[in-house]
Amino acid sequence: MGGPEIDRLIGMLARLPGLGPRSARRAALALLRQPEARLLPLARAMEQAAQAVRTCSSCGNLDTRDPCGLCSDPLRDRGLVCVVETVGDLWALERACVHRGLYQVLGGTLSALGGVGPDDLNTAPLFARIAAGDVREVILALGATVDGATTTHWLGERLAATGVAVSRVGHGVPMGGALDVLDDGTLAAALAARRPAQV
CATH class of the missing domain: 1.10.8.420 (RecR Domain 1)
Incomplete structure (x- = not known):
């Protein structure tokens, strides 16, 4: 050309x-x-x-310093850690201003087909923070995919043994979503995660 x-x-x-x-x-x-x-x-x-740019040794975020600006911020809730798959997921949550705690970027999800096992995930810093007694709740914010669900289940089992509270993000009908255009899996998740109506 x-x-x-x-x-x-x-x-x-x-x-x-x-x-x-x-x-x-x-x-x-x-x-x-x-x-x-x-x-x-x-x-x-x-x-x-x-x-x-380097990878934060505490959470896995990308920044020009280590620990990153989020981990260094004294105003963030150090007892609340949100576990995400990628740095892109972390940036999306920060952009939405919905989480004021810390993060843990796994760097992927468990995948038998992709050859990603537990040792390939960046979980050691999370368990080190928990062992230090700094964490009271871990939020599992992984995608609503088969690999995301597998990773959520696997990580949830390991976290249960630590005594910290474990929660996960809700899945289901998005704001503004119409039921007739959603796939079967999303509808099933929405019904399974139902909660009392606020009147």
Whole structure:
């Protein structure tokens, strides 16, 4: 199309989640049309992030410091830990401003097909915090998938032996959702997780 450098740029962009070959070509074209304003600042920002960003040894979040800003924040509730699958899940909860405690990023879920076992999950820091006596409740906020449910069950069993309170996020009908468009699994979860109506 326009040389190996352009092909390589498109190829690298196409590897990003949500960008296929066509979207990658459009993004590359937008960057190349204004290299001084878009491409070079992006390249510098990516290089700086690659050098500065690290994984928090306490929770698994990504930040420029270790422990991360969330773990270092004295205003956060240290007795409440929300367990999530990925950093993206943590960022989503933070964006929604719904959790004021700490987090534990597992880095995945148990998956027999994917070859992910208990030793592959980042649970050691969570159990270390519990053993130190700092945690009163663990919220399991894993996806409503087979692997998420398996991981929730496995982790729930291990946490039960520690004596801390264990809860999980609700699953079911989303706000604004119509019953006739939901799948069978979501409807079943919604009915199983029903609670008394507030009148």
